[in-house]
Amino acid sequence: MAADDDSRETGGRPCPQCGEPLYKRHCKYVCPQHGVVYDCSDTFW
Template identity: 55%
Template sequence: MRRPVSEAAHSGGSRPVEDARRPGPPIDIRDLQECEACGTKMYGLHCKIVCPNCGYKRDCSDP
């Protein structure tokens, strides 16, 4: 008995080839910044960039 294509593509735990070609979600440059005080990855909150570790804050318009 033959399996449907969708089952055959997923057998063995590998992902289908078409998933590898899809672009990921857009990257916000604010998500890539590290805290100047402690080095923890900061996150964006409205127009502020905040460190969850030490509380350091930057405005998104700061260079």
């Protein structure tokens, strides 16, 4: 199985706005409802 740019790691922390599980993509944590919520340079969580 080859990795590609659309691969997702799900089941992460919940979105602070809606509670949906965030997925990680390219050093960003993305909510399916709200888009990018955090990136890896955020040190607040």
